[in-house]
Amino acid sequence: MDNEESKRLLELLTARRADLLAQWEETVGASLRGRVSTAELGRELGELYDAVVDAVSKGGLAGRGEHFAVVRSLLVELSRTRARQGFTPTETAVSIFALKEVLEPLLAGSVEDARAYLQFARLLDDLGLFTVEEYARTREEIISAQSQQLLELSTPVVKLWDGVVGVPLVGTLDSARTQVVMEKLLQALVDSNSAHAIIDITGVPAVDTQVAQHLLKTVVAARMMGAECTISGIRPQIAQTIVALGIEFGDIPTKATLADALRHALMEIDKAAAARPAGLL
Amino acid sequence: MKEYPADEASREEVEIRSSGDVVKARQAVRVLAQQAGLSLVNQTKLVTAASELGRNTLIYGGGGTARAVIVRDVARVGVWVSFSDTGPGIPDIEQALTDGWTSGSGMGLGLSGARRLVDEFELDSAPGAGTTVTVLKWAR
Numbered sequence: 001m002d003n004e005e006s007k008r009l010l011e012l013l014t015a016r017r018a019d020l021l022a023q024w025e026e027t028v029g030a031s032l033r034g035r036v037s038t039a040e041l042g043r044e045l046g047e048l049y050d051a052v053v054d055a056v057s058k059g060g061l062a063g064r065g066e067h068f069a070v071v072r073s074l075l076v077e078l079s080r081t082r083a084r085q086g087f088t089p090t091e092t093a094v095s096i097f098a099l100k101e102v103l104e105p106l107l108a109g110s111v112e113d114a115r116a117y118l119q120f121a122r123l124l125d126d127l128g129l130f131t132v133e134e135y136a137r138t139r140e141e142i143i144s145a146q147s148q149q150l151l152e153l154s155t156p157v158v159k160l161w162d163g164v165v166g167v168p169l170v171g172t173l174d175s176a177r178t179q180v181v182m183e184k185l186l187q188a189l190v191d192s193n194s195a196h197a198i199i200d201i202t203g204v205p206a207v208d209t210q211v212a213q214h215l216l217k218t219v220v221a222a223r224m225m226g227a228e229c230t231i232s233g234i235r236p237q238i239a240q241t242i243v244a245l246g247i248e249f250g251d252i253p254t255k256a257t258l259a260d261a262l263r264h265a266l267m268e269i270d271k272a273a274a275a276r277p278a279g280l281l
Numbered sequence: 282m283k284e285y286p287a288d289e290a291s292r293e294e295v296e297i298r299s300s301g302d303v304v305k306a307r308q309a310v311r312v313l314a315q316q317a318g319l320s321l322v323n324q325t326k327l328v329t330a331a332s333e334l335g336r337n338t339l340i341y342g343g344g345g346t347a348r349a350v351i352v353r354d355v356a357r358v359g360v361w362v363s364f365s366d367t368g369p370g371i372p373d374i375e376q377a378l379t380d381g382w383t384s385g386s387g388m389g390l391g392l393s394g395a396r397r398l399v400d401e402f403e404l405d406s407a408p409g410a411g412t413t414v415t416v417l418k419w420a421r
Contacts, residue, residue, distance in 0.1 A: 172304055206307065206325065208332040209388045237325035244326060245333075245394035246380055 005116035027098040079134035096128040157188040164196040164265045170203030178214035196265040202233030212247045232261035282403040285352035292350040303335040306347035319420045327418040330398040333391035334364045342366025365413035371406040
């Protein structure tokens with residue numbers, strides 16, 4: 001690290017702080033087109049500016065060094081806010097790269113200045129890439145959180161009647177979703193004190209052996225808790241496919257529609273009630 | 282399997298690396314089946330077969346490629362689908378095609394069931410040489 005250059009840069013950055021910061025804010029503000037308030041942008045960039053000056057004065061221009069820890073944590077925060085607010089990666093990284101643009105005319109005068117500028121530009125490139133990386137990481141976190149939410153959302157357990165709960169399944173049934181369905185169904189059986197469960201697969205586009213296996217496991221688990229499970233929503237094409245595949249549902253009752261399944265469950269409840277002699281039970 | 286003239290414009294290729302890709306391949310097959318005018322039952326059968334074979338490619342073959350295309354014969358249209366991997370291959374093909382036999386934790390119906398779901402079925406495999414399963418379903 002050439003001390004002359006970082007010293008020259010530091011002098012410039014410190015002496016013309018207000019001026020440079022204002023220009024920086026203006027350039028960044030133009031690219032964000034007013035979607036971040038001026039006050040907020042001023043605060044963000046001001047903190048960042050001071051942190052960069054501080055880091056350079058402590059340890060020079062190596063962007064990945066220890067002394068840039070504060071700068072990096074500020075950049076993490078900035079990237080995260082931008083990603084959450086729906087800005088593009090370019091709009092995020094430009095916050096850093098705009099500083100190059102601001103410094104360029106000031107440092108184009110002499111060979112020494114140009115050298116200092118190039119070194120500083122390299123540092124800013126490094127920091128810019130870092131913001132993009134952070135941005136991507138945040139987006140990935142958001143996506144995985146959303147798919148988790150979707151998993152929860154798409155498997156409601158509804159009470160259809162006293163003692164009957166239903167699970168309308170929609171979409172592709174994989175191991176992860178089956179797990180969620182099973183957990184929710186078993187819990188709902190206990191919570192609502194139900195002895196009948198109906199799993200409706202009208203919204204499942206294809207029933208292959210994996211889906212069938214998952215369904216069977218769910219039914220077996222419900223049975224272990226003393227509940228009777230019916231599978232409904234078997235459309236003609238699904239029935240023919242299941243037969244051709246050779247899957248057997250054994251003694252699990254299956255119905256074409258949810259209404260049929262509900263009628264079946266109510267009849268079972270009726271039967272149980274009729275068989276009960278008037279008395280303690 | 283006999284070669285039929287393919288409708289090149291409809292050709293689809295999906296890399297299978299995750300269970301999400303199996304869904305993608307399945308959807309591509311469904312779109313082609315609809316384009317080829319397969320009945321709803323035959324669409325569902327072909328899509329289910331593709332789902333089974335795609336999952337086999339992923340689980341037992343360690344990933345591979347799904348290819349699908351609309352083919353034409355003299356007076357009929359169909360969808361041709363192939364799944365190939367470069368995995369360990371199948372040592373005993375007859376056993377693999379037996380109902381209820383599985384080397385994994387499934388029901389043992391995927392491969393044999395897929396054969397029953399389609400009109401033409403071909404299994405090409407040798408230990409260490411990977412596996413290619415080709416199926417064809419005609420619109421009727």
